[in-house]
Amino acid sequence: MAISLNAVASVEGFVRTREFEKKGEMRMTTVRSWRPYVAGALVGILAIASVFVSTKVLGKAKYLGASTTFVRSAGLVEKTVASDHVADNEYYQSKKVKVDWQFMVVLGILIGSFAASRIDRSFKFESVPPIWSERFGDNVGVRAVGAFLGGIVAMFGARLAGGCPSGHGLSGLMQLSLSGFIAMAGFFGAGVLVARMVYKPKKGEGIR
Amino acid sequence: MELWIGLMTGILFGALLQQGRVLRFEKQVGAMLLQDMTILKFMLSAIIVGMIGINLLVHLGVVDLSVKSTQVGANLIGSLLFGAGWAVMGYCPGTSLGALGEGRWHAIWAILGMLVGAAIYAEVYPVMKATVVTWGSFGKVTLPQLFGISPWVVIPVLVALFLLLFFWFEKNDL
Numbered sequence: 001m002a003i004s005l006n007a008v009a010s011v012e013g014f015v016r017t018r019e020f021e022k023k024g025e026m027r028m029t030t031v032r033s034w035r036p037y038v039a040g041a042l043v044g045i046l047a048i049a050s051v052f053v054s055t056k057v058l059g060k061a062k063y064l065g066a067s068t069t070f071v072r073s074a075g076l077v078e079k080t081v082a083s084d085h086v087a088d089n090e091y092y093q094s095k096k097v098k099v100d101w102q103f104m105v106v107l108g109i110l111i112g113s114f115a116a117s118r119i120d121r122s123f124k125f126e127s128v129p130p131i132w133s134e135r136f137g138d139n140v141g142v143r144a145v146g147a148f149l150g151g152i153v154a155m156f157g158a159r160l161a162g163g164c165p166s167g168h169g170l171s172g173l174m175q176l177s178l179s180g181f182i183a184m185a186g187f188f189g190a191g192v193l194v195a196r197m198v199y200k201p202k203k204g205e206g207i208r
Numbered sequence: 209m210e211l212w213i214g215l216m217t218g219i220l221f222g223a224l225l226q227q228g229r230v231l232r233f234e235k236q237v238g239a240m241l242l243q244d245m246t247i248l249k250f251m252l253s254a255i256i257v258g259m260i261g262i263n264l265l266v267h268l269g270v271v272d273l274s275v276k277s278t279q280v281g282a283n284l285i286g287s288l289l290f291g292a293g294w295a296v297m298g299y300c301p302g303t304s305l306g307a308l309g310e311g312r313w314h315a316i317w318a319i320l321g322m323l324v325g326a327a328i329y330a331e332v333y334p335v336m337k338a339t340v341v342t343w344g345s346f347g348k349v350t351l352p353q354l355f356g357i358s359p360w361v362v363i364p365v366l367v368a369l370f371l372l373l374f375f376w377f378e379k380n381d382l
Contacts, residue, residue: 033246037374039228040250043221044257050217051262055271058210063274064221066302067326074327091333101214106305108218113231113309116223125311129233129298131241144317147297151304151321152328154293158301159329160336161286162276166302168287169251172276174258176350176362179278186287187294188240194295195240 047174054101062101063175065167067158069106071095135199161186222306225250231306233298240295245382252370259366263359275350281343282336297321 047064054062075097079086086092117123128143136142158164161183163172169187172180225231228250238244265271294300297318299307304322307315329336352359376382 033229036228036230036246036249037253039224039230040253041257043224043228043250043254044261046217046220046224047254047258048261048265051271052265053213057213061271061274062214062217064217066300066305067322070301070322070326071330074323074330077323078327089330089333090337091330099211101210104211104214105218105221106302108215108220109222109225109302110305110309111215112219112222112224113226113306114222115219116226117310120227122226123311125313127314129312129314131234131237132298140314143314147299147314147317148321148324150293150296150298151318151323152293152325154290154297155301155322155325156329157286157289157291157293159286159326160340161283161290162279164290164302165251165300168276168283170254170258171274173255174262175273175275176259176263176352176359176366177273177275177278178346178349178351178354179276179283181351182278182280182283183287183290186284187291190288190291191240191295192242192291194292195237198295199237199241 043170044174047170058101063167063171064105065102065163065171066106066109067155067164067167068095069103070155071159072097072100072103131199221302222309225303225306226310231299231303231310231312233307233312236300236303237295237298243382245377249374249377252373256367256370259363263363267359273350275348277348278346279341279344280346282341285340293325 051061051063054060071091072095075086075089075092075095076099079097086097114123127140128138132143132146136146161168162179163169163183165184165187168177168180168183172183228246229235230247230250235244235246239247262271262273266273297304299315299318301322304315304318308319346354350359352362355362
């Protein structure tokens with residue numbers, strides 16, 4: 001991990017920042033950052049290594065994904081109040097409600113992100129994100145309701161589609177899977193359309 | 209062993225997502241508003257490297273593919289619903305946990321919503337399975353298999369396409 005973090009940090013030198021004036025206020029923006037390319041390429045190597053190691057050690061190729069873990073987690077929570085209901089549910093039966101490889105990957109994402117953000121001091125508590133606050137204000141409750149409802153729709157969609165931007169997007173496209181290409185088109189197609197409606201950027205502001 | 213490998217993979221994945229700066233709400237929504245293509249640069253870079261490496265390992269007979277079924281109806285309707293929810297919540301399932309890790313604690317609302325969404329899907333699954341999921345089923349198929357060509361024809365085309373996109377993103381400061 002230290003090696004990969006250093007590799008990403010070393011390209012900081014390539015980052016050029018530029019100030020530009022927009023509607024009277026000065027903003028800092030980062031252009032031509034190599035970060036996403038380098039970190040992305042390293043994720044590509046991680047995906048290859050994961051498939052190789054899981055095949056050798058576990059006897060089955062494991063491809064990165066995240067959304068099935070939400071099904072298993074929901075099942076684990078529901079189990080504490082209605083274990084029979086979970087046991088009888090066909091979907092939970094097919095996905096197997098248990099802590100598995102992918103569950104640990106998703107948990108690891110939380111830990112890895114926490115560690116990396118503490119190391120380079122980019123960790124920051126935030127209760128309402130930018131863009132959202134410009135449109136809906138700083139009310140935590142409004143953000144909570146929006147994110148909660150968005151989360152319900154998105155996860156329902158991901159389960160119907162059979163995956164999320166990790167499983168369909170990254171792993172699907174790496175394998176040249178037809179379903180991955182269809183899903184990516186849908187994710188971004190609807191995302192672009194709905195983001196435009198929701199955040200309504202005013203004319204000439206931001207959109208090129 | 210399976211769990212430990214998963215945890216290590218996840219920690220590395222989380223650290224790279226964080227270092228790529230793709231966990232942030234403004235990066236995800238920024239891409240959907242066509243203002244900041246950070247997440248696409250990240251994803252397409254990962255895909256370029258991953259598809260070459262994985263297809264090479266498959267070609268050498270070292271590993272197997274694990275392709276998700278193509279069910280055009282479910283893939284399309286599901287992904288459109290996902291995109292709509294994604295725009296509002298500003299996270300995808302994997303990045304929501306990562307965002308929480310770097311202090312964006314409001315991701316917790318998105319995570320709770322997604323757990324509820326998964327539970328709802330589990331309830332209506334029998335209906336979906338009998339209807340939407342049966343529409344346009346092609347099975348577990350890849351693009352090369354669909355067109356009856358080698359993956360080594362498809363991959364260079366995609367790499368060229370993605371590199372052109374990168375060039376265009378940088379040219380336009382996206």
